[in-house]
Amino acid sequence: MWTYLPPLRDMRFVMDELLEVRRDWSQIPRFADLDADLVPQILDEAGKFAAAVLEPLNGPGDLEGCRLEAGAVRTPAGFGDAYRRFREAGWPSLACDPESGGQGLPQLLNVALYEMLNSTNHAWTMYSGISHGAYETLRAHASEFLKTTYLPKIVSGEALSSMCLTEPQAGSDLGLLRTRAEPLGDGSHAITGTKIFISGGDHDLTDNILHLVLARLPDAPVGTRGISLFLVPKRASDGGAPNGVRCDGIEKKMGIKGSATCVMSFDGSKGWLIGEPNRGLAAMFVMMNSARVMVGLQGLAHAEMAYQNALRYAAERIQSRAVTRPPTAGERHPSGAEPIVYQPAVRRTLLTLRAFVEGERALVLWCAHLLDLADSHPEPARRAEAHDLVSLLTPVVKAFCTDNGFALSSAALQLWGGYGYVHDYGIEQTVRDSRIAMIYEGTNEIQAVDLLVRKVIGDGGVKFGAIVEHVSAEADACENTQGCQAFGSALRAEHRALSRITAELVAESATAPEYAIRAAADFLRLVGLVVLGTLWARAARIAAAHGADPFYEAKRETAHFYFDHLLPEAQARREAVQRRDKALPWVDAPG
């Protein structure tokens, strides 16, 4: 009953019509000659892999979980075999450079692939999901020796990676970390310390694991300016001797139970510096945008799975009479009861899911496309423009989509009634699995401060002007499109309000340092709602040019639903942002 239909039609719509990616690709040498048939073929194959190989392992993997046996992590049955098939099909190399053995395809396709992997098996996808970030980090900052030795292994999928950041006393505040790196005199370092919450710190999918470890060099400055990044392999060579890297435990977690979350200890483990000494955080920043987009994607992926399964269930579940019936409804069921999809509360939930899911897909794929432009466009100005825009959108994608992923999964669960609480029906696992994405890769609270304080107020709102302008441009376009004027005037109002409120925040933060931090979460949510509004308006404009095709009719209908029922939340968020003078008292610990 819990099944997956890859949303290929909507992905093609977003890529080809909403983002018109081929127009940009035609200007990028490595993408200019991409066969028109290749993209849908790749997406189709990815969807088949997700539905046929990963989805069947999802529920059983949750029940079985991971085990730590004699210091080695055993993943759930089937996970290793699925990874072998994933690797054999060449998926790890999809968006990597040909010079490292990659296929050189757009990151956009990799993101579409990962939406489908996360929809069907978030836990399994954790293992390979870290690889692309490690690839980007090594490509940008590693020495030739490290690149030559390790990049091909990452690209081929022969080795997987882990990101070793967190320590017990250093979570959101990495400046507090204590792991040490001692020079060994041969250009390598001995790494010693304990890391926690390491996804894929150990597993049985690959023989070697390449750990990216944050540590302090001797005499490094305190705080975040004294942190360096090292590559520490599980084995110094293929099939070689252990390197003092040990998994000391795995966590019992709320969800993603098939993903091993490890306590890792490094005991004089040999490692190599990546990038400059004490510039470890900067070296990792190169992958920050794509890594956070990938986490936002998980929120979208869970909401998609919740949506399509809830819709099927609601159409089949016969329960109670409905006050009103659709004109297309057939004869009544003998009992007088009807599919619950006729019920207003059920329709509202399903439409909310659809509007957020499809809007977020447009947003996430837009970000992925911007990452490609920032990386590969021949014109420096286009690269810089894309980079600035995706840097602003990244915290929105990460926090907005993952907050929604959890909230919408829970809303969907409600449609199953008691069945929703039972493991066999799938949705309760989605709720549990989706919860982690609000926390890792920077909590959603940190995303909000990153957006408002660092990125918007940080430059006086200058770069954020591109997003404000984007809203205004879509308002113009709607006002000039038959049937879309209502979207135009609504966006015009949102544009004015967003301009005004951003200017106020920039101005007032100068004298009230806490104000922006207090307002950050509401501001991020506001931006997410308005940006989704522009994407829905654009979808409606495109759909307006089509006739009675049900796909485009649904787009128009959902755009109206979004503007009528979901975008109004923006008003409440604005008011919350503007509640500057309302006290936020200190909270005392219990006496």
Next chain:
Amino acid sequence: MWTYLPPLRDMRFVMDELLEVRRDWSQIPRFADLDADLVPQILDEAGKFAAAVLEPLNGPGDLEGCRLEAGAVRTPAGFGDAYRRFREAGWPSLACDPESGGQGLPQLLNVALYEMLNSTNHAWTMYSGISHGAYETLRAHASEFLKTTYLPKIVSGEALSSMCLTEPQAGSDLGLLRTRAEPLGDGSHAITGTKIFISGGDHDLTDNILHLVLARLPDAPVGTRGISLFLVPKRASDGGAPNGVRCDGIEKKMGIKGSATCVMSFDGSKGWLIGEPNRGLAAMFVMMNSARVMVGLQGLAHAEMAYQNALRYAAERIQSRAVTRPPTAGERHPSGAEPIVYQPAVRRTLLTLRAFVEGERALVLWCAHLLDLADSHPEPARRAEAHDLVSLLTPVVKAFCTDNGFALSSAALQLWGGYGYVHDYGIEQTVRDSRIAMIYEGTNEIQAVDLLVRKVIGDGGVKFGAIVEHVSAEADACENTQGCQAFGSALRAEHRALSRITAELVAESATAPEYAIRAAADFLRLVGLVVLGTLWARAARIAAAHGADPFYEAKRETAHFYFDHLLPEAQARREAVQRRDKALPWVDAPG
């Protein structure tokens, strides 16, 4: 680290000052002579039992879960022993009639007891939680034979009960149920059928289990008018032969894993009619209000546990610099990092939890007190008035408090960062356990329709006038209290808006049958927010008469926080209710 401090101070505040229950008790013969010291003693003992006996079993019970072995359910280690102690302490009889062996104390105390039980171990509390409803049903509707035989066993806790309503095809729509009851000629019936989602359908806490089973008599009318209620014991007599009642399976669930959720089959099991034939739902309605208040209470109980543990953790967890520090802060930590409780996002979460938790406690205890008045006040008019009011407040308590229980637990989890996702820290279990309360005892969507369509619009808004009047009276009182005028004017605005919107709903529902159903969830949330506003205003008025006592200062501060930051949601809910002309399209199943 996950511990429980019973909120006794706040309970006493609500009972003695906010509700002034002793003024009403003095008019009720069975409560008039209650020793002033007895109530705090009982609450203190209840808190000790919850903290010392139940809390330590909560996490382990979740990991162990229930097992079905040779047709018998085994509960987690320690559950049986805890029940023995619970029974020996006389807790099952607390609010039962002395004539059945009860202690005759107010339901108010039972509700306070159950808040503490649910805070510390929701799963364990499921077993005994059903008993009081069974007691009320038998007391109101059962024959003298059944009362004599079974009531003392329920009151003493010798036997526990289950409620057997749901069948696979009959969840929210009980009219579809198929279990049959055949007269046996001796006044008893043979019950045959399958029930699902039966909490405590089997267990090892008591030898006998008294099942209350909905079934159809021969030739019963179809639908809900053909349903009768039967008492079907697991054993026909103490230690006696089995009665054809079998547990065919237990569910793997998201949470409350220590509570056995059973598939029960009845195979010609001997049962006795409770109440009139075909009037089974009416017989169960007698316990509907108290049962739903008890579920709303679970939402409060989880939020309380989340709140107090999050507060302790936030005060201890040192991470990052804060932009502003409280005047009472001591020297900075050597690292420069500080307790996260200084962070604005953390304070907002904690204050939100505190404001909802303490407001909901006032609401739930008010309902419990109204149940006592409806049951026991000597004046029929006072009984009727209390009954009408609690009938209106019950769906609000059930849906509002359980929606909040889940949302607030999840908000609290976020404070722990990655630790929040790990079982050892307690909060992830709270999130999972709290989710069921939004579903069972009538989904929250059904509560909303019950409130707006059946209870408000059903009588043209007449009885609901008592709640509207309650808001107005509190506005009056605040306007006449020094320092509370701001609450008064805010409540005055809420009162006017609530009156107007209710009148509109009553008027428009006559011509637009779906409108009220669509608006129901937002209306219920609106009522919850406004009612909590009146209770917070009242708390602030009481606190205004006290000096610098920290308890009352916190009440004043939290009341302001509620009005400044939480009550504004009412505006968004009103606008949603009034979005009458915005389409809510039909949703098609995937092609």
